[in-house]
Amino acid sequence: MAPIVSIRKMTDHVGEEVTLEGWLYAKTGKGRLQFLQVRDGSGVCQVVVFKQNVSEADFEAAKTLTQESSLRVTGVVKQDERSPGIPGGYELDANKVEVVQIADNYPISPKEHGVEFLMSNRHLWIRSSRQWAILRIRATIVQAIREWLDTHGFLNVDTPILTPSAAEGTTTLFEIDYHGEPAYLAQTGQLYNEANIFAFGKVYCFGPTFRAEKSKTRRHLQEFWMVEPEIAFCNLEGLMEIEEKFVSHIVQSCIAKNAEELAILERDLTHLQRVSPPFPRIHYDEAVAMINKAAAAGELVPGYEDTVPAIEWGDDFGSPHETYLAAQFEKPVFVHHYPTQVKAFYMEPEPDRAEVCRSVDLLAPEGYGEITGGSERMSDPQKLITAIEKHGLPMDAYEWYIDLRQYGSVVHSGFGLGLERTVAWICGLDHVRETAAFPRTLQYLRP
Numbered sequence: 192m193a194p195i196v197s198i199r200k201m202t203d204h205v206g207e208e209v210t211l212e213g214w215l216y217a218k219t220g221k222g223r224l225q226f227l228q229v230r231d232g233s234g235v236c237q238v239v240v241f242k243q244n245v246s247e248a249d250f251e252a253a254k255t256l257t258q259e260s261s262l263r264v265t266g267v268v269k270q271d272e273r274s275p276g277i278p279g280g281y282e283l284d285a286n287k288v289e290v291v292q293i294a295d296n297y298p299i300s301p302k303e304h305g306v307e308f309l310m311s312n313r314h315l316w317i318r319s320s321r322q323w324a325i326l327r328i329r330a331t332i333v334q335a336i337r338e339w340l341d342t343h344g345f346l347n348v349d350t351p352i353l354t355p356s357a358a359e360g361t362t363t364l365f366e367i368d369y370h371g372e373p374a375y376l377a378q379t380g381q382l383y384n385e386a387n388i389f390a391f392g393k394v395y396c397f398g399p400t401f402r403a404e405k406s407k408t409r410r411h412l413q414e415f416w417m418v419e420p421e422i423a424f425c426n427l428e429g430l431m432e433i434e435e436k437f438v439s440h441i442v443q444s445c446i447a448k449n450a451e452e453l454a455i456l457e458r459d460l461t462h463l464q465r466v467s468p469p470f471p472r473i474h475y476d477e478a479v480a481m482i483n484k485a486a487a488a489g490e491l492v493p494g495y496e497d498t499v500p501a502i503e504w505g506d507d508f509g510s511p512h513e514t515y516l517a518a519q520f521e522k523p524v525f526v527h528h529y530p531t532q533v534k535a536f537y538m539e540p541e542p543d544r545a546e547v548c549r550s551v552d553l554l555a556p557e558g559y560g561e562i563t564g565g566s567e568r569m570s571d572p573q574k575l576i577t578a579i580e581k582h583g584l585p586m587d588a589y590e591w592y593i594d595l596r597q598y599g600s601v602v603h604s605g606f607g608l609g610l611e612r613t614v615a616w617i618c619g620l621d622h623v624r625e626t627a628a629f630p631r632t633l634q635y636l637r638p
């Protein structure tokens with residue numbers, strides 16, 4: 192019996208007989224030859240079924256194969272430069288074809304389909320080559336995230352998903368019934384991370400987070416994955432240095448490991464190749480001045496038909512502002528010191544200027560907007576109590592969090608990187624809905 196070999200490993204078996212198990216992606220045939228494009232999850236391989244090399248029954252069976260039919264083929268691996276599928280040109284010269292199941296009228300054909308149709312068939316759509324490429328790049332990103340943190344002194348300590356209180360504003364909470372008591376799906380693991388640094392120094396949590404976002408945008412999901420590193424004895428400047436190394440490692444890992452997938456997506460790599468430390472840093476004040484200058488001059492937002500909208504000092508940026516700002520730089524850009532009023536309660540205000548806080552967002556190029564959000568945390572217990580009161584949050588829920596500032600409080604900082612936004616950026620996608628196998632958006636809870 193020939194060994195079962197995945198398409199990705201086929202290049203190690205040139206001249207040998209192997210068995211391939213997979214699904215028919217496409218087929219062409221003429222007379223005594225059938226060309227089957229077979230995918231097995233690891234890649235796509237051309238299978239050549241030549242009438243004289245297989246039994247009569249197998250040749251007829253190959254002819255009946257429809258898109259997505261499952262099959263098992265045995266044959267000899269050949270190298271042929273002209274062969275599509277595996278880079279370098281490899282194909283399988285079949286001597287046996289076994290149909291496992293004939294697929295009846297697979298609904299997704301290579302023609303264009305509407306988003307509505309594709310999303311309602313997401314369970315099938317994930318088999319398409321673009322979706323395959325995206326989800327494989329997502330897996331590389333996850334790997335690169337863990338790899339960098341695990342080798343830079345961070346301990347992975349995961350945080351709860353069922354939580355008793357808000358951390359990122361009360362408007363996006365998903366409430367659930369916790370045995371008669373209200374509880375919420377975690378918006379972030381940060382507050383628990385802050386406890387964990389006092390035990391482990393540098394930690395990260397990485398898991399699903401939830402936000403009941405009420406508006407439809409290209410960047411917001413209801414459920415998304417966030418990696419959140421948190422570091423003791425680290426200030427805002429130290430945080431930016433960590434972020435730029437971390438993000439550069441993620442991008443460069445994808446370029447190194449996913450050439451085939453990026454090519455399927457026809458991703459222009461020019462911007463991505465430039466992603467290396469240091470990243471430019473601008474103060475919120477400077478960002479506002481840049482925006483308002485462009486607004487006064489009637490400049491267009493790159494990729495939009497609209498002009499740059501003016502902004503009032505103190506307001507948060509909208510997508511057009513972020514897109515315009517990011518387009519002024521060759522690399523991702525840090526915007527730091529946002530107005531305290533638009534940021535979360537736990538951010539450290541600037542000592543001599545409390546209306547801005549020691550926060551930083553990283554804006555990705557090409558209109559992908561905010562990829563990370565982070566800050567130096569408030570380390571003084573009294574200041575924190577005042578901030579909690581000011582935000583109208585229930586003090587008793589945060590007692591333990593205030594406690595952290597009573598026993599060896601230190602300057603500390605952290606950030607959160609949104610996995611799906613990072614996938615959308617690296618893959619060059621218009622919308623975050625393609626970045627998860629089963630994305631949860633305002634419109635789509637099913638399948």
Ligand code: 4AD
Nearest residue numbers: 379381411412415419562563564565605606607609
């Ligand atoms: O800026 P955010 O809200 O920051 C926090 O949650 C902090 N507690 C993180 C920290 O400091 N530990 O979210 C962080 C990132 C954003 O920059 C964005 O990439 C992503 O999470 N994000 C979303 N991604 C998809 N859909 C949503 N609804 C998102 N909301 C935030």
Ligand code: MG
Nearest residue numbers: 552561563564
């Ligand atoms: Mg943010």
